[in-house]
Amino acid sequence: NAGVTQTPKFRILKIGQSMTLQCTQDMNHNYMYWYRQDPGMGLKLIYYSVGAGITDKGEVPNGYNVSRSTTEDFPLRLELAAPSQTSVYFCASRSAWENQPQHFGDGTRLSIL
């Protein structure tokens, strides 16, 4: 099992560019999440999904979009990149059973210049 796989690992974007951060999991988890982690801060929830075709906003959704067409994949789209979106982005998944841990990918380090 690969777990949660994120690509790319690193990316530098120019202001105004767009890109998609990829996330796929092979554990057949219904719940998937996108977080951002800024230096000295706790992880902040951007978007989450409870199953294919169902997504909802988290704490900090502005400037991002998601889709969930399959159980395995949960891409995060940045439109019109801004310097404030410079961060490390983590995707996570969890089974629907109560009190189960989230499984995280190793992150995408994104710089907007």
Next chain:
Amino acid sequence: KNQVEQSPQSLIILEGKNCTLQCNYTVSPFSNLRWYKQDTGRGPVSLTIMTFSENTKSNGRYTATLDADTKQSSLHITASQLSDSASYICVVTSPGFQKLVFGTGTRLLVSP
């Protein structure tokens, strides 16, 4: 406001020594409390999950405690190893799959 506060922010200990990390929270309602280990450049990995009725849970050399009355938790690391150098994150969950509040973590450095 739902918050999770961890202390200390950072800690340096000698290899083989024990240490205890603290987590205080104001999150309500409460479902469970989790401790994660995050190695540099990696995603967090779950160490323990404790529900309201559990006050101690161990995972190898890691032992977590929970006092739901005072809303405090601790993570005790026994006989530290160099590989324990990482950030340790406390996360408190409310009922509902998306309601997790993350602490900012304690950065632990185990020195030889």
